[in-house]
Amino acid sequence: EIVLTQSPATLSLSPGERATLSCRASQSVTTDLAWYQQKPGQAPRLLIYDAFNRATGIPARFSGSGSGTDFTLTISSLEPEDFAIYYCHQRTSWPITFGQGTRLEIK
Amino acid sequence: EVQLLESGGGLVQPGGSLRLSCSASGFPFDKCPMTWVRQVPGKGLEWVSTISGHGASTHYADSVKGRFTISRDNSRTTLYLHMNSLRVDDTAVYYCARRSPSWGPPDNWGQGSLVTVSS
Numbered sequence: 001e002i003v004l005t006q007s008p009a010t011l012s013l014s015p016g017e018r019a020t021l022s023c024r025a026s027q028s029v030t031t032d033l034a035w036y037q038q039k040p041g042q043a044p045r046l047l048i049y050d051a052f053n054r055a056t057g058i059p060a061r062f063s064g065s066g067s068g069t070d071f072t073l074t075i076s077s078l079e080p081e082d083f084a085i086y087y088c089h090q091r092t093s094w095p096i097t098f099g100q101g102t103r104l105e106i107k
Numbered sequence: 108e109v110q111l112l113e114s115g116g117g118l119v120q121p122g123g124s125l126r127l128s129c130s131a132s133g134f135p136f137d138k139c140p141m142t143w144v145r146q147v148p149g150k151g152l153e154w155v156s157t158i159s160g161h162g163a164s165t166h167y168a169d170s171v172k173g174r175f176t177i178s179r180d181n182s183r184t185t186l187y188l189h190m191n192s193l194r195v196d197d198t199a200v201y202y203c204a205r206r207s208p209s210w211g212p213p214d215n216w217g218q219g220s221l222v223t224v225s226s
Contacts, residue, residue: 034212036152043202043216044144044152055214087152091212094166098144098152 002026004088004099012107019075021102023088028068032092035064035073038101039084047086048073080106109133109215111203116220123193127220129186129203134215136184137161140206142213143177143188145199145222155201156188160208171197193224 003026013019023033031051036044046055048064051071061076075082083106088099115127129141143155156177157166165177176189186203201220204213 038152043219044213045216046212046214049212049214089152089212091210095168096154096157098154100151 001095002029002090002093002097004090004097006086006088006099006102008102009100010103010105012105013078014107015078015080017078019073019078019082019104021073021086021104023066023071023073023099025069025071025090029090029092031067032090033064033066033071034089034091035062036087036089037082037084038087044087075104078104109205111205111215111217113201113203113217113220116201116222118223118225119193120226121193121195121224123224124189124191125193125222126190127188127201127203127222129188129217131184131186131203131205134205135208136179137181138208140208140210141177141179141186142204142206143186144202144204144213144216145197146202146219147199153199157206158186190222193222195224198222198224 005024007022033051035048038044052064063074065072085101085103087101110132112130119125138160140159142157158177162179174192178187202216204216
């Protein structure tokens with residue numbers, strides 16, 4: 001099983017600041033890595049797929065990078081609605097897995 | 108517009124059974140693999156099962172293998188999750204989600220259905 005480890009567990013920032021979230025895989029997932037945003041009481045929303053492609057309707061302030069085992073989700077300038085939990089996800093091999101999440105909170 | 112609507116959740120005793128349904132619309136259902144993902148309230152996401160568009164290929168997490176069965180009725184554009192021998196640690200919100208025909212990541216999710224296993 002490919003284990004995804006996200007860091008930090010919690011990130012405290014202010015609106016307008018830049019957020020950098022990390023996801024490390026226990027073995028290579030090439031670029032089969034996605035990022036999701038989840039707000040309380042809501043289903044996850046796909047932000048980034050194939051490591052760096054923005055999903056439909058996702059603002060340009062969200063960007064993804066990386067390949068192999070190390071990946072980054074960057075939010076260039078935080079908006080109030082961006083404070084949420086973020087999960088990475090790999091689909092390279094079964095079982096497909098998710099990271100444990102990074103909580104992005106308002107400082 | 109893609110729509111996924113789960114139903115069938117509720118309270119069940121340990122050892123009991125339940126069937127979740129996910130009614131889909133707004134996309135070519137028979138072309139898309141479908142997935143169940145669950146989430147214990149306040150915890151992270153756990154993949155449960157995936158089925159191919161034609162239904163011939165299925166995959167399960169070890170935690171549910173032998174107890175849960177995923178199926179689909181393409182004529183009714185409905186996905187199912189049959190859950191048997193339920194345990195307390197199966198308590199979670201269960202989401203159905205669509206994958207693209209090219210087996211991309213889940214890109215559209217339902218609102219979730221809460222399953223509570225308790226005596």
